[in-house]
Structures are given as C-alpha cells and as structure tokens.
Amino acid sequence: MSATDVASTFLTPIKLTIMVSVFASVPVILYQVWAFYRTSTV
Structure with missing residues (x-):
C-alpha cells in the first residue's frame, strides 16, 4: 500500500x-x- 494522498492512508483500510x-x-x-x-x- 502506497499512500499517494493524505486521505488514502485512512480510506484504504476502510475500503479493504x-x-x-x-x-x-x-x-x-x-x-x-x-x-x-x-x-x-412451493
């Protein structure tokens, strides 16, 4: 997981x-x- 945005560090585990x-x-x-x-x- 590479964080390319500030929000991606929080959203990636939530999406997963x-x-x-x-x-x-x-x-x-x-x-x-x-x-x-x-x-x-029936």
Whole structure:
C-alpha cells in the first residue's frame, strides 16, 4: 500500500474492510434469497 494522498492512508483500510465484509457476506445473502424463493414457490 502506497499512500499517494493524505486521505488514502485512512480510506484504504476502510475500503479493504468493506470489500472483505461484502465478499464474506455474499454466501449468506444468496442463501437467504434462495430460502425465500424456495418457500414462496412451493
């Protein structure tokens, strides 16, 4: 990580945390959508 701007030293870890948390929560979100779809079509 190279800091090219004053704000980048603060924003880079925040962006990384957001990206990792979204990536980690995608399977849970997909499962919830699938469970809703499965029960509504039965």
